Amino acid sequence: MDVSKRLVYTPLLQNPVSTSGSYFEGEPSTDYFIGVTSIKINGNVVPINTTLLNITKDGKGGTKISTVDPYTKLETSIYNAFTKAFVRSLSKVPRVKPVAPFKVCYNRTSLGSTRIGPGVPPIELVLGNKNATTYWTIWGVNSMVAVNNDVLCLGFVDGGVEFEPTTSIVIGAHQIEDNLLQFDIANKRLGFTSSLLFGQTTCANFNFTSKP
Incomplete structure:
Protein backbone atom coordinates (compact mmCIF):
# COMPACT_ATOMS: atom_id res chain seq x y z
CA MET A 1 0.00 0.00 0.00
CA ASP A 2 1.38 3.37 -1.04
CA VAL A 3 0.52 5.50 2.00
CA SER A 4 2.12 8.56 0.38
CA LYS A 5 -1.00 8.88 -1.79
CA ARG A 6 -2.90 9.81 1.36
CA LEU A 7 -0.67 12.81 2.07
CA VAL A 8 -2.40 16.17 2.38
CA TYR A 9 -0.20 19.27 2.11
CA THR A 10 -0.04 22.56 3.95
CA PRO A 11 2.62 25.31 3.71
CA LEU A 12 5.60 25.37 6.05
CA LEU A 13 5.93 28.85 7.51
CA GLN A 14 9.05 30.80 8.41
CA ASN A 15 9.29 32.34 11.85
CA PRO A 16 11.55 35.40 11.48
CA VAL A 17 12.96 34.93 14.99
CA SER A 18 14.67 31.81 16.33
CA THR A 19 12.70 29.83 18.91
CA SER A 20 15.71 27.90 20.19
CA GLY A 21 17.24 28.45 23.61
CA SER A 22 20.28 30.29 22.24
CA TYR A 23 20.68 32.06 18.93
CA PHE A 24 22.26 35.05 17.22
CA GLU A 25 20.21 38.24 16.90
CA GLY A 26 18.34 38.33 13.60
CA GLU A 27 18.61 34.56 13.10
CA PRO A 28 15.31 32.99 11.84
CA SER A 29 13.86 29.92 13.48
CA THR A 30 14.85 26.48 12.17
CA ASP A 31 11.71 24.91 13.70
CA TYR A 32 8.84 23.75 11.51
CA PHE A 33 5.82 26.07 11.72
CA ILE A 34 2.41 25.49 10.11
CA GLY A 35 -0.60 27.79 9.71
CA VAL A 36 -3.26 26.57 12.12
CA THR A 37 -6.18 29.00 11.86
CA SER A 38 -8.65 27.37 14.25
CA ILE A 39 -9.39 24.22 16.23
CA LYS A 40 -12.53 22.09 16.05
CA ILE A 41 -13.76 19.39 18.41
CA ASN A 42 -16.42 17.05 17.05
CA GLY A 43 -16.95 19.54 14.23
CA ASN A 44 -17.50 22.54 16.51
CA VAL A 45 -15.10 25.49 16.50
CA VAL A 46 -13.32 26.07 19.80
CA PRO A 47 -13.74 29.76 20.77
CA ILE A 48 -10.17 31.04 21.06
CA ASN A 49 -8.31 34.27 20.36
CA THR A 50 -7.18 33.44 16.83
CA THR A 51 -4.65 36.30 16.79
CA LEU A 52 -2.49 34.05 18.97
CA LEU A 53 -2.21 31.68 16.01
CA ASN A 54 -0.42 34.27 13.89
CA ILE A 55 3.36 34.68 13.98
CA THR A 56 4.25 38.24 14.90
CA LYS A 57 7.23 40.21 13.61
CA ASP A 58 9.07 39.52 16.86
CA GLY A 59 8.52 35.76 16.54
CA LYS A 60 5.67 35.32 19.01
CA GLY A 61 2.64 33.07 18.53
CA GLY A 62 2.04 30.53 15.79
CA THR A 63 2.12 26.72 15.73
CA LYS A 64 5.20 24.54 15.48
CA ILE A 65 5.86 20.81 15.38
CA SER A 66 8.14 19.29 18.00
CA THR A 67 9.50 15.78 18.54
CA VAL A 68 11.11 16.96 21.79
CA ASP A 69 7.90 17.84 23.65
CA PRO A 70 6.05 14.62 24.51
CA TYR A 71 2.57 16.21 24.44
CA THR A 72 1.04 19.16 22.66
CA LYS A 73 1.34 22.40 24.62
CA LEU A 74 -1.27 25.14 24.32
CA GLU A 75 -1.06 28.73 25.51
CA THR A 76 -3.21 29.00 28.66
CA SER A 77 -6.27 30.76 27.21
CA GLY A 117 -8.15 4.41 19.78
CA PRO A 118 -10.51 5.43 22.59
CA GLY A 119 -14.02 6.46 21.58
CA VAL A 120 -13.66 10.23 21.93
CA PRO A 121 -14.63 13.10 19.61
CA PRO A 122 -12.11 13.92 16.84
CA ILE A 123 -9.98 17.03 17.17
CA GLU A 124 -9.32 18.98 13.98
CA LEU A 125 -6.52 21.45 13.41
CA VAL A 126 -7.79 23.72 10.63
CA LEU A 127 -4.95 24.80 8.34
CA GLY A 128 -4.65 27.40 5.59
CA ASN A 129 -7.34 29.84 4.58
CA LYS A 130 -10.81 29.94 3.03
CA ASN A 131 -9.35 29.37 -0.44
CA ALA A 132 -7.25 26.33 0.52
CA THR A 133 -8.32 24.79 3.81
CA THR A 134 -7.03 21.43 5.01
CA TYR A 135 -7.68 19.52 8.20
CA TRP A 136 -5.30 17.54 10.39
CA THR A 137 -7.57 15.22 12.36
CA ILE A 138 -6.38 13.89 15.71
CA TRP A 139 -8.22 10.71 16.70
CA GLY A 140 -8.45 9.02 20.08
CA VAL A 141 -5.21 7.08 19.72
CA ASN A 142 -3.32 10.38 19.50
CA SER A 143 -5.50 12.58 21.71
CA MET A 144 -5.72 10.31 24.76
CA VAL A 145 -2.93 8.98 26.99
CA ALA A 146 -3.15 5.84 29.13
CA VAL A 147 -1.69 6.93 32.48
CA ASN A 148 -2.43 3.51 34.02
CA ASN A 149 -4.54 0.44 33.27
CA ASP A 150 -7.77 2.17 34.24
CA VAL A 151 -7.43 5.86 33.37
CA LEU A 152 -7.12 7.73 30.09
CA CYS A 153 -6.31 11.45 30.01
CA LEU A 154 -6.56 14.12 27.33
CA GLY A 155 -2.92 14.34 26.21
CA PHE A 156 -2.61 18.11 25.93
CA VAL A 157 -0.93 20.32 28.52
CA ASP A 158 -1.06 23.95 29.62
CA GLY A 159 1.90 25.70 27.99
CA GLY A 160 1.67 28.92 30.00
CA VAL A 161 0.12 32.37 29.80
CA GLU A 162 -0.05 34.39 26.61
CA PHE A 163 3.29 34.32 24.78
CA GLU A 164 4.94 32.53 27.73
CA PRO A 165 6.34 30.36 26.21
CA THR A 166 6.83 32.15 22.89
CA THR A 167 4.89 29.74 20.65
CA SER A 168 1.11 29.46 21.16
CA ILE A 169 0.77 25.83 20.04
CA VAL A 170 3.54 23.24 20.09
CA ILE A 171 2.39 19.95 18.54
CA GLY A 172 4.06 17.19 20.54
CA ALA A 173 5.31 13.69 19.82
CA HIS A 174 2.24 11.81 21.10
CA GLN A 175 -0.04 13.67 18.70
CA ILE A 176 2.14 12.84 15.67
CA GLU A 177 2.85 9.19 16.58
CA ASP A 178 1.92 6.90 13.66
CA ASN A 179 1.04 9.91 11.50
CA LEU A 180 3.19 9.98 8.38
CA LEU A 181 4.79 13.42 8.03
CA GLN A 182 6.75 14.54 4.97
CA PHE A 183 8.78 17.71 5.40
CA ASP A 184 9.16 18.92 1.81
CA ILE A 185 11.74 21.62 2.40
CA ALA A 186 12.32 22.33 -1.30
CA ASN A 187 8.65 23.20 -1.82
CA LYS A 188 8.17 24.67 1.66
CA ARG A 189 5.30 22.39 2.57
CA LEU A 190 4.34 19.66 5.03
CA GLY A 191 2.58 16.49 3.95
CA PHE A 192 0.59 14.62 6.60
CA THR A 193 -1.80 11.67 6.72
CA SER A 194 -3.52 11.68 10.13
CA SER A 195 -3.47 8.26 11.84
CA LEU A 196 -2.05 5.38 9.82
CA LEU A 197 -4.27 3.01 11.79
CA PHE A 198 -6.99 3.77 9.25
CA GLY A 199 -4.84 1.82 6.79
CA GLN A 200 -4.18 -0.89 9.38
CA THR A 201 -0.49 -0.05 9.57
CA THR A 202 1.95 1.93 11.70
CA CYS A 203 5.22 3.75 11.14
CA ALA A 204 7.02 0.69 12.54
CA ASN A 205 5.96 -1.28 9.46
CA PHE A 206 7.63 1.11 7.01
CA ASN A 207 10.68 0.21 5.01
CA PHE A 208 12.46 3.46 4.20
CA THR A 209 15.39 1.75 2.46
CA SER A 210 15.94 3.16 -1.00
CA LYS A 211 15.57 0.72 -3.85
CA PRO A 212 18.68 0.22 -6.03
Missing part, protein backbone atom coordinates in the same frame (compact mmCIF):
# COMPACT_ATOMS: atom_id res chain seq x y z
CA ILE A 78 -6.29 28.32 24.26
CA TYR A 79 -5.82 25.38 26.64
CA ASN A 80 -8.71 26.48 28.86
CA ALA A 81 -11.11 26.90 25.94
CA PHE A 82 -9.91 23.66 24.36
CA THR A 83 -10.37 21.51 27.46
CA LYS A 84 -13.73 23.11 28.23
CA ALA A 85 -14.96 22.27 24.72
CA PHE A 86 -13.64 18.72 24.96
CA VAL A 87 -15.33 18.11 28.31
CA ARG A 88 -18.58 19.54 26.91
CA SER A 89 -18.40 17.12 23.97
CA LEU A 90 -18.28 14.25 26.49
CA SER A 91 -20.74 15.76 28.96
CA LYS A 92 -22.46 12.41 29.56
CA VAL A 93 -19.20 10.67 30.47
CA PRO A 94 -18.11 11.09 34.12
CA ARG A 95 -14.57 12.33 34.73
CA VAL A 96 -12.13 10.91 37.25
CA LYS A 97 -9.41 12.49 39.36
CA PRO A 98 -6.79 14.08 37.06
CA VAL A 99 -3.29 12.67 36.83
CA ALA A 100 -0.50 15.25 36.37
CA PRO A 101 0.44 16.79 34.01
CA PHE A 102 -3.06 16.27 32.59
CA LYS A 103 -6.26 17.88 33.85
CA VAL A 104 -9.00 16.00 31.98
CA CYS A 105 -9.19 12.27 32.68
CA TYR A 106 -11.73 9.46 32.28
CA ASN A 107 -12.13 5.83 33.24
CA ARG A 108 -11.03 3.71 30.29
CA THR A 109 -14.19 1.58 30.32
CA SER A 110 -16.40 4.70 30.10
CA LEU A 111 -14.97 5.66 26.71
CA GLY A 112 -14.95 2.37 24.89
CA SER A 113 -12.54 1.70 22.03
CA THR A 114 -12.36 1.82 18.25
CA ARG A 115 -9.73 0.81 15.70
CA ILE A 116 -8.31 4.32 16.01
Whole structure:
Protein backbone atom coordinates (compact mmCIF):
# COMPACT_ATOMS: atom_id res chain seq x y z
CA MET A 1 0.00 0.00 0.00
CA ASP A 2 1.38 3.37 -1.04
CA VAL A 3 0.52 5.50 2.00
CA SER A 4 2.12 8.56 0.38
CA LYS A 5 -1.00 8.88 -1.79
CA ARG A 6 -2.90 9.81 1.36
CA LEU A 7 -0.67 12.81 2.07
CA VAL A 8 -2.40 16.17 2.38
CA TYR A 9 -0.20 19.27 2.11
CA THR A 10 -0.04 22.56 3.95
CA PRO A 11 2.62 25.31 3.71
CA LEU A 12 5.60 25.37 6.05
CA LEU A 13 5.93 28.85 7.51
CA GLN A 14 9.05 30.80 8.41
CA ASN A 15 9.29 32.34 11.85
CA PRO A 16 11.55 35.40 11.48
CA VAL A 17 12.96 34.93 14.99
CA SER A 18 14.67 31.81 16.33
CA THR A 19 12.70 29.83 18.91
CA SER A 20 15.71 27.90 20.19
CA GLY A 21 17.24 28.45 23.61
CA SER A 22 20.28 30.29 22.24
CA TYR A 23 20.68 32.06 18.93
CA PHE A 24 22.26 35.05 17.22
CA GLU A 25 20.21 38.24 16.90
CA GLY A 26 18.34 38.33 13.60
CA GLU A 27 18.61 34.56 13.10
CA PRO A 28 15.31 32.99 11.84
CA SER A 29 13.86 29.92 13.48
CA THR A 30 14.85 26.48 12.17
CA ASP A 31 11.71 24.91 13.70
CA TYR A 32 8.84 23.75 11.51
CA PHE A 33 5.82 26.07 11.72
CA ILE A 34 2.41 25.49 10.11
CA GLY A 35 -0.60 27.79 9.71
CA VAL A 36 -3.26 26.57 12.12
CA THR A 37 -6.18 29.00 11.86
CA SER A 38 -8.65 27.37 14.25
CA ILE A 39 -9.39 24.22 16.23
CA LYS A 40 -12.53 22.09 16.05
CA ILE A 41 -13.76 19.39 18.41
CA ASN A 42 -16.42 17.05 17.05
CA GLY A 43 -16.95 19.54 14.23
CA ASN A 44 -17.50 22.54 16.51
CA VAL A 45 -15.10 25.49 16.50
CA VAL A 46 -13.32 26.07 19.80
CA PRO A 47 -13.74 29.76 20.77
CA ILE A 48 -10.17 31.04 21.06
CA ASN A 49 -8.31 34.27 20.36
CA THR A 50 -7.18 33.44 16.83
CA THR A 51 -4.65 36.30 16.79
CA LEU A 52 -2.49 34.05 18.97
CA LEU A 53 -2.21 31.68 16.01
CA ASN A 54 -0.42 34.27 13.89
CA ILE A 55 3.36 34.68 13.98
CA THR A 56 4.25 38.24 14.90
CA LYS A 57 7.23 40.21 13.61
CA ASP A 58 9.07 39.52 16.86
CA GLY A 59 8.52 35.76 16.54
CA LYS A 60 5.67 35.32 19.01
CA GLY A 61 2.64 33.07 18.53
CA GLY A 62 2.04 30.53 15.79
CA THR A 63 2.12 26.72 15.73
CA LYS A 64 5.20 24.54 15.48
CA ILE A 65 5.86 20.81 15.38
CA SER A 66 8.14 19.29 18.00
CA THR A 67 9.50 15.78 18.54
CA VAL A 68 11.11 16.96 21.79
CA ASP A 69 7.90 17.84 23.65
CA PRO A 70 6.05 14.62 24.51
CA TYR A 71 2.57 16.21 24.44
CA THR A 72 1.04 19.16 22.66
CA LYS A 73 1.34 22.40 24.62
CA LEU A 74 -1.27 25.14 24.32
CA GLU A 75 -1.06 28.73 25.51
CA THR A 76 -3.21 29.00 28.66
CA SER A 77 -6.27 30.76 27.21
CA ILE A 78 -6.29 28.32 24.26
CA TYR A 79 -5.82 25.38 26.64
CA ASN A 80 -8.71 26.48 28.86
CA ALA A 81 -11.11 26.90 25.94
CA PHE A 82 -9.91 23.66 24.36
CA THR A 83 -10.37 21.51 27.46
CA LYS A 84 -13.73 23.11 28.23
CA ALA A 85 -14.96 22.27 24.72
CA PHE A 86 -13.64 18.72 24.96
CA VAL A 87 -15.33 18.11 28.31
CA ARG A 88 -18.58 19.54 26.91
CA SER A 89 -18.40 17.12 23.97
CA LEU A 90 -18.28 14.25 26.49
CA SER A 91 -20.74 15.76 28.96
CA LYS A 92 -22.46 12.41 29.56
CA VAL A 93 -19.20 10.67 30.47
CA PRO A 94 -18.11 11.09 34.12
CA ARG A 95 -14.57 12.33 34.73
CA VAL A 96 -12.13 10.91 37.25
CA LYS A 97 -9.41 12.49 39.36
CA PRO A 98 -6.79 14.08 37.06
CA VAL A 99 -3.29 12.67 36.83
CA ALA A 100 -0.50 15.25 36.37
CA PRO A 101 0.44 16.79 34.01
CA PHE A 102 -3.06 16.27 32.59
CA LYS A 103 -6.26 17.88 33.85
CA VAL A 104 -9.00 16.00 31.98
CA CYS A 105 -9.19 12.27 32.68
CA TYR A 106 -11.73 9.46 32.28
CA ASN A 107 -12.13 5.83 33.24
CA ARG A 108 -11.03 3.71 30.29
CA THR A 109 -14.19 1.58 30.32
CA SER A 110 -16.40 4.70 30.10
CA LEU A 111 -14.97 5.66 26.71
CA GLY A 112 -14.95 2.37 24.89
CA SER A 113 -12.54 1.70 22.03
CA THR A 114 -12.36 1.82 18.25
CA ARG A 115 -9.73 0.81 15.70
CA ILE A 116 -8.31 4.32 16.01
CA GLY A 117 -8.15 4.41 19.78
CA PRO A 118 -10.51 5.43 22.59
CA GLY A 119 -14.02 6.46 21.58
CA VAL A 120 -13.66 10.23 21.93
CA PRO A 121 -14.63 13.10 19.61
CA PRO A 122 -12.11 13.92 16.84
CA ILE A 123 -9.98 17.03 17.17
CA GLU A 124 -9.32 18.98 13.98
CA LEU A 125 -6.52 21.45 13.41
CA VAL A 126 -7.79 23.72 10.63
CA LEU A 127 -4.95 24.80 8.34
CA GLY A 128 -4.65 27.40 5.59
CA ASN A 129 -7.34 29.84 4.58
CA LYS A 130 -10.81 29.94 3.03
CA ASN A 131 -9.35 29.37 -0.44
CA ALA A 132 -7.25 26.33 0.52
CA THR A 133 -8.32 24.79 3.81
CA THR A 134 -7.03 21.43 5.01
CA TYR A 135 -7.68 19.52 8.20
CA TRP A 136 -5.30 17.54 10.39
CA THR A 137 -7.57 15.22 12.36
CA ILE A 138 -6.38 13.89 15.71
CA TRP A 139 -8.22 10.71 16.70
CA GLY A 140 -8.45 9.02 20.08
CA VAL A 141 -5.21 7.08 19.72
CA ASN A 142 -3.32 10.38 19.50
CA SER A 143 -5.50 12.58 21.71
CA MET A 144 -5.72 10.31 24.76
CA VAL A 145 -2.93 8.98 26.99
CA ALA A 146 -3.15 5.84 29.13
CA VAL A 147 -1.69 6.93 32.48
CA ASN A 148 -2.43 3.51 34.02
CA ASN A 149 -4.54 0.44 33.27
CA ASP A 150 -7.77 2.17 34.24
CA VAL A 151 -7.43 5.86 33.37
CA LEU A 152 -7.12 7.73 30.09
CA CYS A 153 -6.31 11.45 30.01
CA LEU A 154 -6.56 14.12 27.33
CA GLY A 155 -2.92 14.34 26.21
CA PHE A 156 -2.61 18.11 25.93
CA VAL A 157 -0.93 20.32 28.52
CA ASP A 158 -1.06 23.95 29.62
CA GLY A 159 1.90 25.70 27.99
CA GLY A 160 1.67 28.92 30.00
CA VAL A 161 0.12 32.37 29.80
CA GLU A 162 -0.05 34.39 26.61
CA PHE A 163 3.29 34.32 24.78
CA GLU A 164 4.94 32.53 27.73
CA PRO A 165 6.34 30.36 26.21
CA THR A 166 6.83 32.15 22.89
CA THR A 167 4.89 29.74 20.65
CA SER A 168 1.11 29.46 21.16
CA ILE A 169 0.77 25.83 20.04
CA VAL A 170 3.54 23.24 20.09
CA ILE A 171 2.39 19.95 18.54
CA GLY A 172 4.06 17.19 20.54
CA ALA A 173 5.31 13.69 19.82
CA HIS A 174 2.24 11.81 21.10
CA GLN A 175 -0.04 13.67 18.70
CA ILE A 176 2.14 12.84 15.67
CA GLU A 177 2.85 9.19 16.58
CA ASP A 178 1.92 6.90 13.66
CA ASN A 179 1.04 9.91 11.50
CA LEU A 180 3.19 9.98 8.38
CA LEU A 181 4.79 13.42 8.03
CA GLN A 182 6.75 14.54 4.97
CA PHE A 183 8.78 17.71 5.40
CA ASP A 184 9.16 18.92 1.81
CA ILE A 185 11.74 21.62 2.40
CA ALA A 186 12.32 22.33 -1.30
CA ASN A 187 8.65 23.20 -1.82
CA LYS A 188 8.17 24.67 1.66
CA ARG A 189 5.30 22.39 2.57
CA LEU A 190 4.34 19.66 5.03
CA GLY A 191 2.58 16.49 3.95
CA PHE A 192 0.59 14.62 6.60
CA THR A 193 -1.80 11.67 6.72
CA SER A 194 -3.52 11.68 10.13
CA SER A 195 -3.47 8.26 11.84
CA LEU A 196 -2.05 5.38 9.82
CA LEU A 197 -4.27 3.01 11.79
CA PHE A 198 -6.99 3.77 9.25
CA GLY A 199 -4.84 1.82 6.79
CA GLN A 200 -4.18 -0.89 9.38
CA THR A 201 -0.49 -0.05 9.57
CA THR A 202 1.95 1.93 11.70
CA CYS A 203 5.22 3.75 11.14
CA ALA A 204 7.02 0.69 12.54
CA ASN A 205 5.96 -1.28 9.46
CA PHE A 206 7.63 1.11 7.01
CA ASN A 207 10.68 0.21 5.01
CA PHE A 208 12.46 3.46 4.20
CA THR A 209 15.39 1.75 2.46
CA SER A 210 15.94 3.16 -1.00
CA LYS A 211 15.57 0.72 -3.85
CA PRO A 212 18.68 0.22 -6.03
